[in-house]
Amino acid sequence: MSTPTALLEVEDLRTTFHTPRGDVRAVDGVSFALAAGETLGLVGESGSGKSVLGRTVMGLVASGGTTTVSGTVRLGGRSVHELRPSARRRLWGPEVAMVFQDPMTSLNPVKRVGTHLTETLRRHLRCSRAEATERAVDLLRQVGIPEPARRLRQYPHELSGGMRQRVVIATALACDPRLLIADEPTTALDVTVQKQILDLLGSLVAERGMAMLLVSHDLGAVAGRTDRVQVMYAGRTVESGPTRPVFAAPAHPYTDALLASIPRLGNAPHTVLRTIEGNPPDMTRPPAGCRFAPRCGFATDTCRDALPVAAVVPGGREVACHHPLRTAVLEGAGHGR
Structure with missing residues (x-):
């Protein structure tokens, strides 16, 4: 580093x-x-x-x-x-x-x-x-x-x-x-x-x-x-890189969920705000695998069993996720899979 x-x-x-x-x-x-x-x-x-x-x-x-x-x-x-x-x-x-x-x-x-x-x-x-x-x-x-x-x-x-x-x-x-x-x-x-x-x-x-x-x-x-941003969850870095690419096309589901929870000025009145379901883990007994897995809609058995290692994705970023968001990895723009 x-x-x-x-x-x-x-x-x-x-x-x-x-x-x-x-x-x-x-x-x-x-x-x-x-x-x-x-x-x-x-x-x-x-x-x-x-x-x-x-x-x-x-x-x-x-x-x-x-x-x-x-x-x-x-x-x-x-x-x-x-x-x-x-x-x-x-x-x-x-x-x-x-x-x-x-x-x-x-x-x-x-x-x-x-x-x-x-x-x-x-x-x-x-x-x-x-x-x-x-x-x-x-x-x-x-x-x-x-x-x-x-x-x-x-x-x-x-x-x-x-x-x-x-x-x-x-x-x-x-x-x-x-x-x-x-x-x-x-x-x-x-x-x-x-x-x-x-x-x-x-x-x-x-x-x-x-x-x-x-x-x-x-x-x-x-x-x-x-200039750059580092996203943390439960004591670990889940995604890092230049601020603009990370926010434009998040590669980690947690980063994507954080951005999706921001209120938008263009939303209609009384629009229900998006939230991240569940709670952060008990840090005295963290999950064996990815710490975000219990709250992630894309989690698999691999996510629950093995701790992900940070890997480089396009745009000079690093993401610690077994299944990074494909839109960010393959196209470099947009949200979601």
Whole structure:
């Protein structure tokens, strides 16, 4: 999965949580590479392992106690999980940063906005208080917050949800990271603000030449703002490739079902929305074969007994399915078999 120009290389990454009910393989053998200036969308239902993957890549989840992490994560050629904890912490900010789902819980409610920004700047860039304050004002201005100097003196609860998320983005960008992991960055925001935040992230990636891993269950948000997409189900990658071909002609039944469940503006009023029948598997006891087989209308005995291996299909894509959708494989366009 690695490439000569890859900034981030993830190979056979596995994150297992040991619980009283059994082991939960939240991330189970995921691989991908991400180059500078490229945006990769990570999509799937809640519980598919997207957020755990993002946190494991950043080094926030490490082996020890009730958790086991294996596989390789290389950032700029360095193995993240082989670094000492102190060296790993030095990566957070200048090398890799994360925009978390809920800005109200990721920001400290008893610290002013300015403190969140200046602490990061002073710790990593070793600048003076005055320099950090000046840069903090500039960062807030860059992310579109009006009256940035005044906002530095406010607490998170005094800001709207959209402005709080912009503060989180400004904090993540404070030290010019090479990789930005955006974990559901528009959660709980209204549609207008969602578009503003996604447009902001896209413009910042283009201006700074960063790589971005965009974690989302919103296929519409991913469709127009990513170069490639990786579809996850029950901890595994079921399909990956350039965003446009994957969304135009999905090769995996799960990807096709996700796209079919999106409401369409052209549908008549009261049209019944399509859903994916059944429930995701119990991750302490996953199926022996394809994990989507119990919910798949095309499943055969082979699907239920043998775990599919990812194979290359036309269009530079990979799909882990015993019976990939023929329309995608043979014709490269359309939905269905």
